[in-house]
Every structure is written in structure tokens, then in C-alpha cells.
Amino acid sequence: MNNKPNIPEELAPGKYYSIRTELKVNGWCWVAVLTSFVNEAILLPHHMDWPVALRAVIALIPWAASLLWVRSVAGWIRGMDELHRRITLAACLFAAIATLFVVVGFHLLVVAGVFSPKFQATTGFVIIWLVVCFYILGQSVFNRRFK
Amino acid sequence: MKNKLRELRAVKEWSQSDLADKLGVSRQTVNAIETEKYDPSLPLAFKAARLFKLPIEEIFSDKD
Numbered sequence: 001m002n003n004k005p006n007i008p009e010e011l012a013p014g015k016y017y018s019i020r021t022e023l024k025v026n027g028w029c030w031v032a033v034l035t036s037f038v039n040e041a042i043l044l045p046h047h048m049d050w051p052v053a054l055r056a057v058i059a060l061i062p063w064a065a066s067l068l069w070v071r072s073v074a075g076w077i078r079g080m081d082e083l084h085r086r087i088t089l090a091a092c093l094f095a096a097i098a099t100l101f102v103v104v105g106f107h108l109l110v111v112a113g114v115f116s117p118k119f120q121a122t123t124g125f126v127i128i129w130l131v132v133c134f135y136i137l138g139q140s141v142f143n144r145r146f147k
Numbered sequence: 148m149k150n151k152l153r154e155l156r157a158v159k160e161w162s163q164s165d166l167a168d169k170l171g172v173s174r175q176t177v178n179a180i181e182t183e184k185y186d187p188s189l190p191l192a193f194k195a196a197r198l199f200k201l202p203i204e205e206i207f208s209d210k211d
Contacts, residue, residue, distance in 0.1 A: 082172070084173060
């Protein structure tokens with residue numbers, strides 16, 4: 001049985017990219033992104049008359065999908081070899097902290113009236129993309145140390 | 148940490164991919180260890196020692 005470790009390149013554009021791995025690891029992320037967009041931009045703003053419980057369940061679908069995404073990412077990282085695991089965990093930490101700083105900074109600017117509060121309507125959708133972008137940046141930076 | 152992985156691999160005529168497969172790691176990890184950019188974990192160092200049938204100290208050294 002082939003027990004080759006997972007490699008981060010399977011999720012990056014290039015010769016090692018694997019659609020199968022993409023769906024297995026990031027499938028729930030795509031569900032979270034799509035449902036977040038539908039909820040925040042299309043569904044909920046136009047149906048505020050729906051029962052509270054129903055709106056709460058609809059609003060939390062992307063959140064639940066995100067939890068399942070984190071679970072599949074954790075499993076994928078566990079299957080990596082030690083160097084890739086170190087690089088990927090560092091990239092994940094960088095992505096989480098950088099996203100937190102951007103979101104907090106944006107919120108402070110909304111409170112100060114620099115940006116309109118209506119932009120927060122798509123925050124969930126934007127946060128996921130920020131995490132992904134910062135993760136890609138982190139992978140690139142931390143990978144260079146070991147090449 | 149200095150190591151003799153490259154020399155030992157050359158004696159066996161293994162590529163980095165061959166060694167990576169035998170150690171259960173990626174080729175990038177083998178390359179990073181050989182270029183001394185990454186120090187392997189203890190389990191991985193023991194695995195390498197068992198593979199080459201040498202004591203760990205003969206493969207890895209922290210002395211200049």
C-alpha cells in the first residue's frame with residue numbers, strides 16, 4: 001500500500017495539483033464560501049421577516065461548513081511529513097493572525113466612519129478569501145527558508 | 148546540523164526521491180536535510196540510521 005505523505009503542492013497550481021485532493025481537503029471550504037455569499041448577499045437581507053430560528057440556521061450554515069473544512073485540513077496536515085507539516089502549520093498561523101488583523105483594522109475603520117457599515121454584509125465571504133490568500137502567501141514565504 | 152546523508156545516498160546510488168520513499172518523507176525534506184536547512188526529528192534520524200545501518204552519530208553531527 002502506498003503511504004506517501006501528503007504534499008502542499010497538491011493544492012497549489014502546478015504539475016502536482018490534484019482535483020481529488022482539492023475536493024477532499026477544501027470541499028467544505030467551497031460550500032462555506034458559496035453558502036456565505038448566498039446568505040449574506042442574496043438571501044438574508046431580503047427575508048428578514050422569516051422566523052428567527054430559521055434565519056439563525058441559515059446564517060450558521062457557512063460557519064458549520066467552515067468547522068468541517070478545518071477538520072479536513074487538520075487531517076490533511078496530519079498526513080504530511082514533518083517538514084511540510086511545520087511549513088503548513090506556520091502558514092496557517094500566519095493566515096489566521098493576518099486575517100484577524102485585517103478584519104479588526106477594517107472594523108475600526110467602519111466604527112470611525114471611514115468605511116460604510118454595509119460592507120460588513122459580506123464579511124464572512126471576504127474572511128474566507130483573506131485566509132486563503134494569506135495562507136498562499138505564508139506557504140510561499142516559509143517554503144523559501146528550506147529551499 | 149551537519150550530516151552525511153548525501154554521501155551515504157551516493158554510495159547506494161539512490162536518488163533523493165528513492166531515499167525519501169524509503170524514509171517515508173517528501174523529496175523536499177530529504178533535500179532540506181542534505182543542504183542543512185532543516186534538522187530532522189529524532190524518529191526520522193533514527194529511521195535514517197536504521198536504513199543505513201549506522202549509529203546516528205556517524206550520520207548526524209552538531210560539531211563544525
